[in-house]
Amino acid sequence: MNVDRFRLSLAGAGIAVMTAMAAAPALAQSDLPAGVSALLDDAAAEGTVSLFVSSDARTAEDEARLEEAIANDLGIDIDIRLVGGAPDPVYVQQLVQQHNAGVGVPVDLIVTVPTLLGVLNEAGAIAATDWAALDANPEEVAEQVHGLFVAEFARPIFYNTNLLKPDEVPTSIEELLSEKWAGRIVTAALPDVFSPWAIGLGEDKTLEMVETLLVDLRAGIAPAPAAIRTLVESGEYPIGFGIRISGDQIANNSPVAYAPIKAPLVPRFAGVLEQSSNKNAAALVAWWLSQTENGQTLSAEVLEWPRHTTPGTDLYELSKLTDGVYSAPAEWWMTKGVEAGNAVARLLQDI
Structure with a gap:
């Protein structure tokens, strides 16, 4: 796919996701796994799920769309409350402190990266949910942290299309x-912006990349990853590194598009x-977001939590543009991913 065609595909991604959502049929109650059906009455009695959505802003309309889809698919009413807060690492530490203090936690369900889920699990703050009993795809269950795969985010390179023509855009990390x-590049000096690159480059080459970017190329430093988007869109920098x-x-x-890297x-x-008092409802919502077509579509459309395998999403288009993506199982993130993150953190302190 050439870059011009990709821009058109990306611009239509939201429309494609909405079309897919409208076309996806509601689940038949008889088609639900036995373990899911067994949760319905207790989940309906609990009636509420507070879901952490990181520092993103969500609306009552977003909550209503999820509630309507869950009611259509599962036949029960659940009051969905989308709870924003600090960035994930900070919020997770707050949850650990609240758990250790024995006070009630403000959310029933969290969706985050495996390493942070591991921090919560090590503190005893994550319930030992039996996802296998809900007939979840075994390849999407991280048993070591009692987690269920929901979505992905990327650490890609993108550029301002008003400042760069497609044939001027770098096509490899080397370029x-x-x-x-x-x-001419802006990024954020945070370990988790760079450490995922160790999946494809290895730890040593990832460290070399970071040092080159920040020292030799004097990359601009945004105050947070989200600010990279604004700095590139405004034209202050032609290239952004590390956020969707x-x-x-x-x-x-x-005027932004992904570089073919x-x-x-x-x-x-x-x-x-x-410590959630709504464990059945929370497990049911997590299962629905993860394991159903409508759940995956609404995860991308409403929560901006896509999968690169879901047609119509920007990550799907990115994977087609770059002929694949780098990915790793949860076990990698709990071992080599942690090692890479620590190594990048040490380097950032020294730079």
């Missing part, structure tokens, strides 16, 4: 790290909080 782009193009940018046809994906896993 990106050339002196040509000195002072946002749903709003796609909807507004903003294979990028790493970071999985998001759902975990039910141990």
